Amino acid sequence: MLIMGIETSCDDTAIAIYDKNIGILCNNIYTQKIHAKYGGIVPELAARKHLEKIIPLIKKSLLKIKKNLNDLDCIAYTEGPGQINSLIIGATVAHSLAFALNIPIIPVNHMEGHLFSIMLQKNIPNFPFIGLLISGGHTQLVYTYKFRKYKILGYNIDDAVGEAFDKTSKLLGLEYPGGKNLSKLAKYGTPKRFVFPRPMISKKNNFNFSFSGLKTFVKNFIIKKNLTDLQTKADIACAFEDAVIETLYLKSLRVLKKYNIQQLVISGGVSSNKKLRIFFYKNFKKKNIKLFFSKTKLCTDNAAMIAYVGSKKISYKEKKKYRLSQIKINSKLSL
Template sequence: MKIIGIETSCDETGVAIYDDRLGILSNQLYSQVKLHSNYGGIVPELAAREHEKKVIPLIQAAMHEAGLKSKQINAVAFTAGPGLVGSLLVGATIGRALAFAWDVPAIPVHHMEGHLLSPMLEEKTIKFPFVGLLVSGAHTQLILVHGIGEYILLGESVDDAVGEAFDKTAKLLGLKYPGGPNLSKLAKKGEEGRFIFPRPMINHSNFNFSFAGLKTFVENFFEKNKNNDNEQMRADIARAFEDAVVDILVIKCKRALKYTNLKRLVLAGGVSANMSLRQNMTKMIKSCNGELFYTSPAFCTDNGAMIAYVGMIRFKRGEYSKLNIIVRPRWALSDIASIIN
């Protein structure tokens, strides 16, 4: 069976085709980074318009890459939320139209479930249950995963998501959008331990996160030391910030594994591509005699392959939806069944 997946939740247009026997047959992606870099961040209206321009050519390219005709597609999956409402509507409308025209089921997919299960695109041996750390531009969540659709929120950010904190701190340091990857690149030039920044909420007994205070601390620190501003100082600040964020995430994950008495941890979302995070999580999981799973960088950011994969799972479970177009800009994983069937 073959599923085409369409991802248009934010600023990347992704279309992919997944085969339940052969895996990924095609994976097309268009990034709007250059467009939004002119504004220092994502402009929702421009994002939606760009999806309108690119989604159909990408569908055609994905079909051509896979060497398939429409009659060979068994279902159409698309991101129904969470995300930017205008962008979501583009993918949902196209997805519904294709499903109707091809006379196949339409499957709305939760964007964060796509990220959460994305390591399974390449690694088939991840067993349930496990703890999942979702770290993206708009989400920082610790999830207890008992099975497909069985998700319990352990903790989340009470303010900025980790990706937002990276981007805002990068902007403070004069780095271009997208800030997160550029900050990490600068941090590699930084001196370890020159500056030590706080680790908010690491002593709290719960699994929640807070990054807004850390961002403000960096802002105040930078202001106090602006007379000494140079490239090395900015690199050292970037290193101290990244080290603090990684420590927070590692400490919380270790605590969640102990609380759940589990040994398996999944990292997912755009920030999971961060090499410092991967290296430190690897050290932590080895000390716990556990297993760590993450996907290749190409599948960490938004992509159609993860949507097609989840679509295949839902398709096999008979979880389709009606033809009415519904998107959820805000959609909790715990409420994942709300627009299925």
């Protein structure tokens, strides 16, 4: 079965084609650079870019694997969560193609895609496992019993971890994309020169996340300091990154202990952070916890994970379930 995945939840236009018997045949991503001059994503501009790039990207993907539209068995697309302007573009193109080709269409939850992006690699976890989803819009701890059966144990009650990185980057006067630039600057910071709070770690049975207060703490801290000194900026970036990483680690560890699970899957855009990976590997190795990180290209928004989840949701016996007459678009769905 040949499945095309379409991902347009934010500022990445992504098309992938996945074969249930072979795996990923192609995974193309166009990252919009126009938002850099605005210091953040402009929803209307993002939607226009998706509209401009999505058809050429589909053509490029099919050409790369020497297939045409008629070879497709079904189409999977991101239904949410994400920017509604952007989601509409992907949903419209997906529905139009499915209608024209008379093939099933499969709506996929974006966060479910991130959760199972690890399954596109050789080293995969067994069920059950705990998933730590860390992205620009979400921070979640998910008990994953099996495919399609989950329990959210903790989530962000305000700023998600990626959002906190971006906002703190702005406070430091760094350019967009903020999270990456903050991490680059943090490499030059002096460890432990500054120590920032680890938010919401006092209550051991509360697995929710809150990074808004940490961001405010950094803001007030910056006001007191002279930020013409580049080293001080780097030290602040380092302290902030350390606080976020240790908070994520402590929350994950407590969940693993409470539910007696020995496997942790970390996914989402922020999971590509090298310092986070090193810290988690070093500390969880001592506790005999198996860690699973996706490759960098599969950490960020991509269509391969959407196509994969689509392939799991459908079988040849279930095709009627995913005909257009049965599908309702839900852009607000959150795992």
